[in-house]
Amino acid sequence: MSKQANPLAIGLFLTGALTLLTMGVMIFGGGDYFKDKNRFVIFFDSALNGLNVGAPVKLQGVQIGNVSEISLVMETDTDRIYKPVVIEIDPALLRNTSGEESHGHTKKQQQEAAQRMIEAGLKARLETQSLLTGLLYVDLNFYSDKPINLVKLDYKNLPELPSVPTTVDEIRNTADEIINRAKQLPVEETLKNLSDTLTEIRNLLQSDNTKQSMTALAKSLQETQKLMATLNRQTEPLLSNANGALTDTRATLRDFNRELLPVLRAAEQSLTAATQVLQESRHTLNAVETLADADAPLNQALLEVRNASRSLKDLAEGLERQPQALIYGK
Structure with a gap:
């Protein structure tokens, strides 16, 4: 006959196993x-x-x-x-x-x-x-x-x-905001105005005035084309004449330049000579100014000559009044 199991031992065994399991989870769980x-x-x-x-x-x-x-x-x-x-x-x-x-x-x-x-x-x-x-x-x-x-x-x-x-919410919020703004736009009114505008344009294009204007415009374009063709035909001779005139003018200017060059050179030489004459005249004037100075020797000599002339004049007048003074003295 088998021995009956002890409940206390079984309970202690289970308690110990659970304690070890808990400790292992706590330790090995980091x-x-x-x-x-x-x-x-x-x-x-x-x-x-x-x-x-x-x-x-x-x-x-x-x-x-x-x-x-x-x-x-x-x-x-x-x-x-x-x-x-x-x-x-x-x-x-x-x-x-x-x-x-x-x-x-x-x-x-x-x-x-x-x-x-x-x-x-x-x-x-x-x-x-x-x-x-x-x-x-x-x-x-x-x-x-x-x-x-x-x-x-x-x-x-x-x-x-x-x-x-x-990120998905931000995209969704942005899309919702765009949709809300689009809903606030007067789309129906805009479409109605656009439809009315297209109807008016169609009526305008189908009107008699527009057709007459288109016909007149076509005629004007044809006349303009004819006028342009005529101008092209008349412009070619004018351009040729203008080209010839320009060629002649260019040749005239070339000849004028050739003839003008010696004249300019002679004028340059004349200016050079005139410049030298002016410089020499300036030196001569400087010399004259030096001689005419109050302290110059020439001026002093002229003063002495004038004094001597005055003395000779006085002597001649005295001799004329008293000729005997030349013999007897004064």
């Missing part, structure tokens, strides 16, 4: 259960089809965390539905320039870190992991040219990161 992670919340306006819990969170293509929670929140005042997505970021994967882990485990540190990243332009966007599966992941990147849109809804007291629409 120790994620013992790591402190920074948690943030993101509110997406886009549909979350394909985004699952555990989806990767990447910063410029490098995975730094995963999605830990996806929820729906309805605001009772406005009946608006929000879709908060909670992400967990492993601070061990974010290091500074010294290679040290970034610290930010406390609530205040996480809020300060989130504010710094927001000011630097960090925003979240949903991207496709695979076109075949349609799965999404959260891509963090810096979009400084896009506005900061924060819901500012306190969700589990977590710091919020802004989001931007997906």
Whole structure:
């Protein structure tokens, strides 16, 4: 007869097996259960089809965390539905320039870190992991040219990161905006005006006045062609005569140049001689001016001659009055 199994031993065995299994999962699972992670919340306006819990969170293509929670929140005042997505970021994967882990485990540190990243332009966007599966992941990147849109809804007291629409949503929004603007255009009125304009043009073309004008225009064109032909026939002799006149004028100018060249050379020689005569005349005038100067010897000699002449004149007048003075003296 077989021995009955002890329930206590079985229970202890199962408990020990479960404990070992749990420890193995925690140890070989990378120790994620013992790591402190920074948690943030993101509110997406886009549909979350394909985004699952555990989806990767990447910063410029490098995975730094995963999605830990996806929820729906309805605001009772406005009946608006929000879709908060909670992400967990492993601070061990974010290091500074010294290679040290970034610290930010406390609530205040996480809020300060989130504010710094927001000011630097960090925003979240949903991207496709695979076109075949349609799965999404959260891509963090810096979009400084896009506005900061924060819901500012306190969700589990977590710091919020802004989001931007997906590329598909941006294309869809742009297309919707174009369609809305096109709908606002007065298309029916424009088409009606165009139809009326085409009708008036057709009536104008089919009118008798237009037909008469077209006939007159055709006649005018024919007469213009005849006139142009006549002008062409008459212009050719005129052009030939003008060409001959130009040839004669060119020959006359050539002969004139040949005859004018000796005259110009003679005039140049005459000018040269006149220039030399002027220079010699200038030297002569300078010499005359020098002789006519008050201090010049010639001027002094002339003064002495004048004085001597005056003395001789006085002597002659005295002798004329008293001739005996020449014998007896004065």
